[in-house]
Amino acid sequence: MREIQVAENKTLKLTNVLARKIDASELGNLGVILTQMQNFIKSHSAMPVGPVIQCVKFTSGPNPEPQIYFMMQVNQLIPRLEPGYEQDAVLRVKGCLYAHFTGPMDHSSLASQKLNIYAYEHEIELTGTAYSIYVNQDSENGVMDVFMETK
Numbered sequence: 574m575r576e577i578q579v580a581e582n583k584t585l586k587l588t589n590v591l592a593r594k595i596d597a598s599e600l601g602n603l604g605v606i607l608t609q610m611q612n613f614i615k616s617h618s619a620m621p622v623g624p625v626i627q628c629v630k631f632t633s634g635p636n637p638e639p640q641i642y643f644m645m646q647v648n649q650l651i652p653r654l655e656p657g658y659e660q661d662a663v664l665r666v667k668g669c670l671y672a673h674f675t676g677p678m679d680h681s682s683l684a685s686q687k688l689n690i691y692a693y694e695h696e697i698e699l700t701g702t703a704y705s706i707y708v709n710q711d712s713e714n715g716v717m718d719v720f721m722e723t724k
Contacts, residue, residue, distance in 0.1 A: 575676055577672050577673065577674050577683060577684050577687050578672065578673040579670070579671065579672050579687060579688065579691050580670075580671045581670060581671075581695075581697075582668055582669075583668075583669045583670070583671035583720060584665060584666065584667045584668075584669065585664075585665070585666040585669055585704055585720040586663065586664070586665045586666075587626070587644065587646055587661070587663070587664040587665075588622075588646055588662070588663055588664075589622075589646055589647045589648065589649060589650055589660070589661075589662060590626075590644050590645070590646050590647075590660065590661050590664045591610070591613075591614065591644065591645050591646075591647055591651065591658060591659075591660050592628070592642045592643070592644045592658070592659045592660070592661075593606065593610055593642065593643050593644075593657055593658055593659075594640065594641070594642050594657065594659075595641040595642065595643060600641075603643075606643060607625060607643065610643060610645060611645075613655065613658065614645065614647050614651070617651045617652075617653075618649075619647040619648055619649050619651055620647065620648045621645050621646070621647055622645075622646040622647060622648050623645075623646045624706055624707050624708050624709075625643060625644070625645060625706075625707050626643070626644040626645070626646075626704055626705065626706050626707075627641065627642070627643060627644070627704070627705045627707070628641070628642040628643075628644055628702065628703070628704050628705075629641055629642075629702070629703050629705075630642070630701065630702045631701035631702070633701075637701065644704075650662060666702075666704070666720065666722055668722075668723050669704075669720040669721055669722055669723060670688045670691060670692060670697065670699070670720070670721040670723060671688075671718065671719070671720055671721075672684040672685070672687055672688050672718070672719045673716075673717075673718055674715075674716070674717045674718075674719065675714070675715075675716050676714060676715075677713055677714055677715075678710060678713070678714065678715040678717075681705075681715065681717050684705075684717060684719045685703060685705070685719055685721070688703075688719060688721045689721075692721070692723075697723055698723060698724040699721050699722065699723055699724065700722040700723065700724055701722075702721070702722040703719060703720065703721045703722070704719070704720040704721075704722075705717055705718075705719050706718040706719075706720075
């Protein structure tokens with residue numbers, strides 16, 4: 574039986590996290606953007622630590638729009654950032670809903686859907702910000718952790 578494990582009140586903690594906002598015009602070139610990020614990290618004598626993280630935030634207001642960020646943890650702070658990059662020494666998000674997905678990556682969106690349903694059923698308010706951590710992936714299957722920020 575397939576199962577997506579869910580837990581409440583989890584904390585996401587990222588150290589030396591480098592983030593790059595993805596514009597709508599760049600959505601077709603995500604592989605290129607990841608390569609550029611990795612090259613940027615290496616060109617500053619740093620090394621990536623851990624998997625790629627995708628953060629989706631929804632703007633508030635009458636027409637909420639998604640803002641997409643790619644994030645990577647690095648082994649040290651990078652002193653001079655190029656335009657488009659942001660860095661936090663520690664990013665800590667407490668009180669998250671959490672889902673652990675294992676299976677075909679073309680079904681990975683089910684983890685976020687399950688968290689939305691869980692939040693609805695348990696009357697938990699979400700902020701609209703979600704972090705998807707691509708823990709492991711091969712040609713067909715993968716492991717992904719999803720953290721959704723709660724109010």
